[in-house]
Amino acid sequence: MATQMKIMVEDNKQVSTETTETTEKSIVVEMINLKKSFGEKKVLVDISLKIYKGENLVILGKSGTGKSVLIKCIVGLLEWDEGDLVLFGQAVSNLKRNELSELRKKIGFLFQSGALYDSMTVRENLEFPLRRQKVKIVNDEINLRVEEALANVGLSDAIDQMTSELSGGMRKRLGLARTLILKPEIMLYDEPTTGLDPITSREISELIIQVQKNYDTTSIIITHDIECAKLTGNRIIVLKDGVCYAEGSFEEMQNSTDKWVRSFFEY
């Protein structure tokens, strides 16, 4: 905890001094005037954003506003045109390829579709990222981590099934387990509840909160699901036309004076 002095100034005279206690938070991701276009279409017009350690940031916005593009830039699946990205205090533009690659190992990504490998069983899907690490781990350790990851998402019984045999909710859980097995510091969720029934959506949202608590991760959650945003988000950002249009807590957004922002929450 750190003590912060908030000084209120009026006509160059100090009229009051307010002392507040705020939680000291380090910035893990910072976007500085990030811009990205696909041909003529400008998707990210000018995004400046800070994400603090341990928070669950929800990004809302209509389809095509660049939400997924934003997190794909963070994880390195897309390159931006202008601006810069700072990960764990290091500007990505100043990093060498291998340094950046090392840094990105701290980031997990849950794909919208789960992106499970069809040709592999549940166990093999989980083993894959572990076996791809530079640091080799023994088979017993791999088995232990696979079983632990599956138990965390309630899928222990499905270990030897093919992924095609799993339901939508189970696929999302498995995708989450596969990401968590590498113990990332930042989790990026791309529409984690899309295509799921309300009960399973709620289960996934609760799982996201549980992951944040258990693993002390920082999460960025892209969603259209207001219920998921309400449950998971500490802070909400609304994207519109490629810029951060509004920012605040769920309640602040819901009671926003801006009609467009408010309409987003009228569900």
Added chain:
Amino acid sequence: MNKFFLEVTSIASFTLRFFKEVFKPPYEFNELAKQAFMIGYKSFGLVAITGFIIGLVLTIQSRPTLAKFGAESLLAAMVAVSIVREIGPVITALIFAGKVGSGIGAELASMKVTEQIDAMQVSWTNPFKYLVVTRVVAATLMLPMLVLFSDAVGLLGAFVGVNLKGDVSSTLFFSYIFNSLEFKDLMPAVIKTFFFGFAIGLIGCYKGYYSDKGTEGVGKAANSAVVFASLTVFIIDMIAVQITSLLDY
């Protein structure tokens, strides 16, 4: 026309990337072995059936023509040279393009649509090396083996074809065939199959890796992989024949 040149440039850069990645460690030996098994071993049945039928049909259809010229005794030699030099490699390559080329195209396109390739990238894996390099190398190495196998089964089919209207012992038939075949019949044929395999693997991977338009793109990738790979097989064959003629092979 513009689109054609863009496509050619894109394939050239894809090929260049393949050669850059293939020699660079880490090497994906496990995946290569798996792909060699999937591409090669699992194609043996199909190649055997087509090879046998080709040998049989070619023998049955050639016999009357040769009989007209009183050259029936040359039947086995003619069929053997045809199978080993041309028909075996080309037909097997076309079958391979249909089965393996389309399979690779569809598989990679489907992986792209379902974000599996992206998932690999965020799992510290170079998807080009893991998916493309292994498949292209496996196709390059396995097609020559399949062609040799197809040639052998084709000659067996020819033996059956000869015996449908005659009585030739297997010892006589095969010793006659091996006497009539020369090293220069086999070598160019085998060498060109490496190029066939490489082209089929590379085109299948290219079409799959760069597919778009969602699930529609999967079908398109599979289809265009077969068409383009088959056409390339004929073009390579034409070039190979020119080269062997020039070298007097």
